[in-house]
Amino acid sequence: MKAQRYLCSLVLAAPIVLGVPTSVLAQQESCIGNSAAITGPAAFGGQAIKMGAEIAIDEINAKGGVLGKPLRFVQYDDAGAPPRGVDNTRRIALADKCVVILGGYHSTVSVAQVEPVHALGIPFVGVLAANTQAIENGRSPNYMFRVSAKDKWVARFLVEQAAKVSKTGKIAFFYENTGWGNGALPDVKDAVAKAGKQLVATETFNWNDQDMTPQAIRARDAGADVALFWALDREGNQILRSMDKVGYKPTIIGAWGIAGNLGELAGPLANGVEVVQTYSFMGDLDPKGQALWQKIQAKYGLKDPAQIKMGSGVANAYDAVFIVAKAIEKAGAYDWKKVREGLYGVSHDGLVAKYAPAFDVSDPERQDAILPRDYKLTVWFDGKLLPIAQTPYGKAN
Missing domain, CATH: 3.40.50.2300 (Response regulator)
Structure with a gap:
């Protein structure tokens, strides 16, 4: 019964989303949003994403931002609950008017976000949840991307x-x-x-x-x-x-x-x-990793890398923000459709991998940027x- 009510809420909400004037949807701001678990047993996932995204934004803004605007990060708690993730998706898109939404820790939430992401037309870049179908969802055009592992x-x-x-x-x-x-x-x-x-x-x-x-x-x-x-x-x-x-x-x-x-x-x-x-x-870090760890220490007061409970989430979010920034530059505007198109073909020498390119429009499996060779x-x-x-x-x- 709960599942039926949830599906009905999606269906009933779709006309409201689709009924938003195009002029409003076109006015995207220079913010990157995220729905993730901030409370509950997996709260470390939301914290990892926050750390990686915020430090990448700090670095980008220190060099003048993107298209002359500073980026900012907004994050809402979904506690691993799909309905809350759906609500947060709408809030990030319609209230905050962010140009991109980063995906969180729970695959159940990411799968639920497929519908509102496509109803709205906001690009989604997952940075933790690995469910295959969340990204390989049969949509065309597909607004779901991922800088993370794939199941x-x-x-x-x-x-x-x-x-x-x-x-x-x-x-x-x-x-x-x-x-x-x-x-x-x-x-x-x-x-x-x-x-x-x-x-x-x-x-x-x-x-x-x-x-x-x-x-x-x-x-x-x-x-x-x-x-x-x-x-x-x-x-x-x-x-x-x-x-x-x-x-x-x-x-x-x-x-x-x-x-x-x-x-x-x-x-x-x-x-x-x-x-x-x-x-x-953990263990030996290359110069890029060491530099990021020092910034994490300074910004968040951590003393030991073991305090980072989801290192992959930090690194994936960090790389994803740079890829998004390059897509915005390529698009020449804070515009959902143009940024989605700009994500294809972006290359970036990141912390996790060398993305060359991150996403490939000619390959349906390449809505995923991190390849098995990088695991x-x-x-x-x-x-x-x-x-x-x-x-x-x-x-x-």
């Missing part, structure tokens, strides 16, 4: 890692019962089949589930020696505790939902859990998420 590619990356370490060729998949987790299931099945391995257990769970013992037992008894996680830190912790309770110790490799505070929640049980990332501020494997080790090569676990990979 289709993440699945292949994780399965490749699993194939390297599995001795039995048997893999289990633990995934949350949300749009993010359910959306990843076909991607994982496809990647496992192409790798010539067996997916012997597909175990799902809900947010806030406290006991995953039945799922752990089924995966253990199926002989899976590698378990792939599509979970957030909170539920990832519960899976680890359930596995420990039944004596099940597979190699665990996860999407980055367990990249926030799993080490804090699970303690030593998190040691050795591998996680895909696009960037890490990195990290591992939880003594409460910190480190590049795997800089830990004892790197020797086994």
Whole structure:
């Protein structure tokens, strides 16, 4: 019933959005908006986006802004709730009149934003949520872009890692019962089949589930020696505790939902859990990363890179703002349609990758800017998420 009411609200709201005069919609301002979790268990995601976006804007404004105007950043809390993300999208577009909206942490929110983004015609650039269908949504023209990982590619990356370490060729998949987790299931099945391995257990769970013992037992008894996680830190912790309770110790490799505070929640049980990332501020940093870390220290008062709970979100947002700024310059105006067109063909030597170009209009898959070759494997080790090569676990990979 809740889902029906939510869908009805979208349908009923569409004529109101579409009825806004073109003259109003054309008056975009030099602001970049974001709807993300600022409260709740994933609040670190919103904070990561804020840090990366604000520092990039500071750097751009120090050089005169874009088209003679300083950029500014506005962010609203969606707490991971799709209806709030939809409301925030409209607010950013119609009240703040921002030229672009950055996507947040939760894939369920990003998927819900597809409808209002296209009804309004505001460009969307995701910087964390990785759901494949949020960007590959069948719309033409497509206003959804992403400077982040994509689940289709993440699945292949994780399965490749699993194939390297599995001795039995048997893999289990633990995934949350949300749009993010359910959306990843076909991607994982496809990647496992192409790798010539067996997916012997597909175990799902809900947010806030406290006991995953039945799922752990089924995966253990199926002989899976590698378990792939599509979970957030909170539920990832519960899976680890359930596995420990039944004596099940597979190699665990996860999407980055367990990249926030799993080490804090699970303690030593998190040691050795591998996680895909696009960037890490932990360990050795190149000059660009070191320079950004120093600015984070100065602006936000952080003392240790471990205080950044979602380094990929910081780096992705940082790169995305520069790409957006170049698209505005290319468009020659703060105009949604022109900026969307300007995003294609923009090149940028960023923190995460060299985008050459960031987006390619000739390739439907290239609404995603960060390619699998730029993904990195990290591992939880003594409460910190480190590049795997800089830990004892790197020797086994």
